[in-house]
Amino acid sequence: MQLQKLPLEFENALPIVQKLEDAGYEAYFVGGSVRDTLLKKPIHDVDIATSAYPEEVKTIFNKTVDTGIEHGTVMVLDHGNGYEITTFRTESSYTDFRRPDEVKFVRQLADDLKRRDFTVNALAVKSNGEIVDLFDGLTDLRQQTLRAVGSADERFHEDALRMMRAVRFAAQLDFNLDPETKLAIKNNAELLQNISVERINVEFTKLLQGKNAQFGLLALLSTGLNEYMPGLNHTEIDLWGYAELLAVDQAHTDAEAWTLLAFELGLTTVDVKDFLKLWKQSNELIQTIQRSLDLLNQLRLDDASNWQLYATGSAIDNALSVLKLSELTIDSERLRERYQNLAIHQRNDLKVNGKILKDKLNLNPGPILGKLLTVLEQAVVAGQVKNDETILLKYAADYLQKHPKV
Structure with missing residues (x-):
């Protein structure tokens, strides 16, 4: 040719x-x-x-x-x-x-x-x-077949990461695994223990973002590779459920893929930090996923408050994208609109700061300023008080009068 x-x-x-x-x-x-x-x-x-x-x-x-x-x-x-x-x-x-x-x-x-x-x-x-x-x-x-060159056993003994590359390519290219190659992966899956987490992470993330991520993940499960991946041993039921959510031709960011995985594994914000540390994920990604999970786990139980939406912060787009991918039947656009309509989206949006509070209310520097800012922040987000300097100072003064021991 x-x-x-x-x-x-x-x-x-x-x-x-x-x-x-x-x-x-x-x-x-x-x-x-x-x-x-x-x-x-x-x-x-x-x-x-x-x-x-x-x-x-x-x-x-x-x-x-x-x-x-x-x-x-x-x-x-x-x-x-x-x-x-x-x-x-x-x-x-x-x-x-x-x-x-x-x-x-x-x-x-x-x-x-x-x-x-x-x-x-x-x-x-x-x-x-x-x-x-x-x-x-x-x-x-x-x-559309992925087949090892020569002896699959030999290729995987040479570099055990090739087993992860096989299921990743299956996902990315939407290819089937040659039966002998797939059997060799199953027979040699434990060799994955010799590969660094960082290298496995790269292949697994690419798999989750593949054209047919569902097939790639099912191939991974059927060969038992998950048993030798950080935090994924004995999680077949959750991973099967996760696979069902991965539609063909649906691209995901790193954060979306890993947030959805953590959500399907039923991890809390504390659990997910430990889980992602095992995978050597960046602190920035961990924080995004933690904030997203806080909101998603709340939505699994009930509606979210304004404060919970506010606390999600810059992770809101990720959280709502994952919500659409999840099994939850909640109107993500309604939540997005509620978030966008919040009076503020970060503390710096408040019309007062620590210096203004100290000067206008004759306060001494100390923890009281941080406490007052939190009170004002929560009140503005809840819609209890307008984000206006004069109104906020009066609200703060009233609060101090009612809580003199703050």
């Missing part, structure tokens, strides 16, 4: 490939960019593989960066663009199920492609558009 027209991304990188060829070496476009070209999907990264060794690549091009030279990768800088060029290589045993104990550079493309994970990722394209397919990846693309 031959591409009649190279995608623009390949066209832009063609001078790099041709310069390697002119120097007497083989060079090909490889990996996910080839797969996505054939699937008519957007290309994110252009990877080039070559028979030239790293030092030879560096002698051919004027501007290079050693981005991963120990693994054969050199970045070539060309007119403001950077292209990673990787030497054909073979890899030895993988003692830690993550990284090869030794990398050996080779001159043959076939030796390089046979170490790749899945047949649809083991395709190469020559500069003239001719496709090199040594493992029947084109057939698997047509049949």
Whole structure:
């Protein structure tokens, strides 16, 4: 098979490939960019593989960066663009199920492609558009099947993260798992324990955002991978319920995907912090999810007060998006309108502050100022008092008179 027209991304990188060829070496476009070209999907990264060794690549091009030279990768800088060029290589045993104990550079493309994970990722394209397919990846693309290159057991023992990549690709590409590949995942699922949480997190998040996230999650469950993922062992019932909420072609942000997961797991705001810490999530994401869960868990019981909507703050869009995805039948637009109609949306919106209270009411600095601001904030949000400096000062003075020991 031959591409009649190279995608623009390949066209832009063609001078790099041709310069390697002119120097007497083989060079090909490889990996996910080839797969996505054939699937008519957007290309994110252009990877080039070559028979030239790293030092030879560096002698051919004027501007290079050693981005991963120990693994054969050199970045070539060309007119403001950077292209990673990787030497054909073979890899030895993988003692830690993550990284090869030794990398050996080779001159043959076939030796390089046979170490790749899945047949649809083991395709190469020559500069003239001719496709090199040594493992029947084109057939698997047509049949929308994800199949390991060679022995699936060997591929997963080399890098156990490939099992997560399999279910993630199934979700993203809306592909079925080859039966032998799926069985190998099930038989080797425990190897996932050797992979860092951060790497698992990346694949799991991409799965939850995939075109057919539901299928990807069901594949994950049916192979038992969840048993070796932080906080997800023995949660099959909740995860099956979660899968039912993941509609095809429905994109989710990181926060939406993880909030919905936490909600379906029945986590409280305290529980979810511990859960997300296990996943090494950022503090910003944790706070967004906590505030969202506060509102969602309240809505599971009853309507939310103005204060609960207000307390959700900047997480309101995330919370209401997740509400739409959840099994709760509550009018999210009504809640959004209520939130938007609140008199204030943060304390800084108050027409008074600590300095104004201190000066106008002759108060001494101390905890009383913070207490008064909270009282005023709650009263304004509840609609009990107008957000006007004069009115707020009178309200504060009356409050102090009624609560002299504050």
